[in-house]
Amino acid sequence: MSFKGEQHPGVKTPTGDTDGFRLNHTMLRVKDPQAALSFYSRVFGMRVLRRLDFEEMQFSLYFLARLDDEDRVPEDTDERTVWTFSQRGLLELTHNWGTEDQTDFAYHDGNAEPQGFGHICFSVPNLDAAVAWFDANEVEFIKRPDQGKMKDVVFVKDVDGYWIEVIEAARMLGKGD
Template identity: 60%
Template sequence: MAANPHGYTFNHTMLRVKDPAKSLEFYCDVLGMTLLRKSDVEAGEFSLYFLGFTDDEDEVPKDEKAAAEYVFSRQGVLELTHNWGTEDEDGPVYHDGNAEPQGFGHIALDLPDLEEAVAHFDRLGVEFQKRPEDGKMRHIAFIKDPDGYWIEILSAKAMAGG
């Protein structure tokens, strides 16, 4: 079979978030992602935040139509969906996928230096689900976002045995 015979692109993964301010602080300030586009859907009472990694924030188009095409033609975009009013609810609002019944597991980020990233997350008080020194898989860690979703952090080089 030909590689990608249809020309498909894996564009984005969506996570529902309780408080967009906390989630944007985590994904942008802690992980270094860029808010590529925000869309408020008044009829549905929700907002969409599209995030991705970019070397230059100026590459993101300012024009709404161009920004939409830019976001929906990229790979590796994270869509955070905020249903208005959830930030006012007590306790967790969404299932993280890792408690019973299990479903969704995690997203993963390749980092240039796992040890340096762990120190960065420690300085910022990020919650770990699994530290590299825990268990047998010492080349990965899992951190949690404000809604309890797991994020695997790894180094592609270490994963390949290098």
Template identity: 55%
Template structure:
């Protein structure tokens, strides 16, 4: 019998429960301090599109759902709010930003980025057509780097920081195989 996995690792289950057919990995949620600053970063610096905003006045928070859409994909999104909500929650790979109202006024508020001790969450990742061009643009825009492609042992990836301190891996898919091969032996 052929494995349903492309690689082997301890703990993999070979039998996919038919009940999981249709499951879609939909979102990763990050808490944000100031939506104006963070939404500017994700829409201007990383080109994402806000596809849905949900306000919860009784609980004093808002959710912003962003997608990396090509310009031609915009035509596939409904102007009808209810239908766009269904589209939002059925699409893979969304970024959900959670804003607790008034948090931008709390000078002492910071969110754990997952990379400081104790470590936990690590990063989100963006594939770019050209790593060098993207990093040059990030420099021009004053984006904070955690790691540049030329730093460290893995020279084919970069890490930048968003306004809340979360790490974002930036990579060019075509450069990954050769970059990883020199570390795998």
């Protein structure tokens, strides 16, 4: 790999001590796992790789990925657990038991004040087709591709109110400096 990354103030050259480090997953807390799993599997085509339950602490973790046909996921549970934690770009949905029964319960989405967490992002092969798919599945839009200053970028909400950016890589050409 010859690309060493863009250089900006604060960027340090990685040392060999970080060889093999990779971002495995991003975690979102969900109120109702059935609703969240339905959304991410139906709308984004994700599959649950592994569910881990922690009875003493009363929570469950669901690790999701958008798999390709050539992905070789182990059938054996222990092997699949190890495989899951060696992947890149997974989504972990964390469910604290009982929240689904609390009528007014909601997690902070990070975009309301005070702002913090912003969004996750999916790239799609065809943004127009994705927008039509979201419309057909009654997905709530925050921003459509023709709205706002940054065209060709979509933001939708999941069932817990988290923002999801959706982009088509080819349409990102020429964005920013």
